[in-house]
Amino acid sequence: MNEPDTSWSQLRKRARSRLLRMHYESHVGHLGGNLSCLDLLLTLHHDVMQPEDRFVLSKGHAAGAYYVTLWNTGQLNDLDLTQFHQENTRLPGHPPTSGIEPILFATGSLGHGLSLAAGLALAKRLKGEPGHVYCLTSDGEWNEGSSWEALIFAKHQGLANLTVLVDLNGLQGFGTTQEVANLDPLAEKFEAFGVPTVLINGHSHQDICTALQSNPSTFRAVVAQTRKGSGVSFMENRMEWHYLPMTESQYRQALQELEAE
Numbered sequence: 001m002n003e004p005d006t007s008w009s010q011l012r013k014r015a016r017s018r019l020l021r022m023h024y025e026s027h028v029g030h031l032g033g034n035l036s037c038l039d040l041l042l043t044l045h046h047d048v049m050q051p052e053d054r055f056v057l058s059k060g061h062a063a064g065a066y067y068v069t070l071w072n073t074g075q076l077n078d079l080d081l082t083q084f085h086q087e088n089t090r091l092p093g094h095p096p097t098s099g100i101e102p103i104l105f106a107t108g109s110l111g112h113g114l115s116l117a118a119g120l121a122l123a124k125r126l127k128g129e130p131g132h133v134y135c136l137t138s139d140g141e142w143n144e145g146s147s148w149e150a151l152i153f154a155k156h157q158g159l160a161n162l163t164v165l166v167d168l169n170g171l172q173g174f175g176t177t178q179e180v181a182n183l184d185p186l187a188e189k190f191e192a193f194g195v196p197t198v199l200i201n202g203h204s205h206q207d208i209c210t211a212l213q214s215n216p217s218t219f220r221a222v223v224a225q226t227r228k229g230s231g232v233s234f235m236e237n238r239m240e241w242h243y244l245p246m247t248e249s250q251y252r253q254a255l256q257e258l259e260a261e
Contacts, residue, residue, distance in 0.1 A: 032228040032241030034065040052131030058113020059138035060094035111144025121162035140172030202226035
C-alpha cells in the first residue's frame with residue numbers, strides 16, 4: 001500500500017506537534033497512549049465521519065489526542081488548548097460531562113465506552129435516524145468484563161451502524177498486555193464471538209480509511225496495531241510514557257524528531 005500523501009503527513013505532523021506542546025505546557029503525562037491513537041482519531045474525523053455520525057472515546061486518558069483532533073477540525077481553538085488540565089478548564093484530563101458539543105460522555109473509567117456507543121447505535125436504529133457510531137477502545141480495557149458484555153450485546157442486536165476500534169499498542173498501566181492479562185490474539189477472540197474483524201496498521205492513513213469506509217452489514221471491529229509513543233523515539237514502546245510528563249530537553253528532542261520526519 002502507498003503511504004499517506006504530503007497533505008496527510010503535514011496534518012499529522014501539525015497535530016503531533018500541537019499535542020506535544022499542549023502536554024508539555026500543562027506538565028501532563030499520558031503521551032504514549034495519545035500518540036498511539038492520534039492517527040486513528042485524525043483519519044476518523046477528517047476522512048470518515050459525517051455530520052450525523054457520533055464518536056465515543058472509551059480510552060478517556062487519550063483526551064489530549066481527541067482535543068487536538070477537534071482543534072484540527074475547527075471545533076476547539078488555541079485558547080482552549082492552552083487551558084488543558086488547568087483549573088476550571090473546559091478540557092480536563094479525561095473527557096468532560098458537558099461543555100464540548102461533540103463529547104457526549106465522560107469516560108474516565110475504562111470499559112464503559114462500548115456500552116454507551118452500543119446504546120447510541122440502538123437508539124438511532126429504533127428512531128430511524130441516519131448515522132454511524134464509532135467507539136475507540138484501548139487494548140488494556142478489554143481486561144474489563146463490561147467490554148465483553150457490550151460486545152455480546154452489539155453482536156446480538158446486529159448493530160450494523162456501530163464500529164468498535166481497538167488501539168492495540170501492547171502496553172497498559174502496569175506492563176505489557178501479555179504480562180497483565182494476555183488476550184492475544186484479540187482479533188481472533190472477537191471473531192470467535194461472531195464479530196467480523198479486520199486487523200490493520202493503525203498508523204497507515206490508507207489502511208484506516210479502507211477499513212472504516214467499507215459499508216458494514218453488521219456490527220464489526222477494527223483492531224489497529226499501533227506503537228505507544230508513535231513518532232518520538234524515546235517514547236516508542238516504553239511503558240513509562242503511559243504516565244510521564246516531558247522535561248524541556250525531551251520536549252525539544254521530540255519536536256526535532258517530528259521536523260526531521
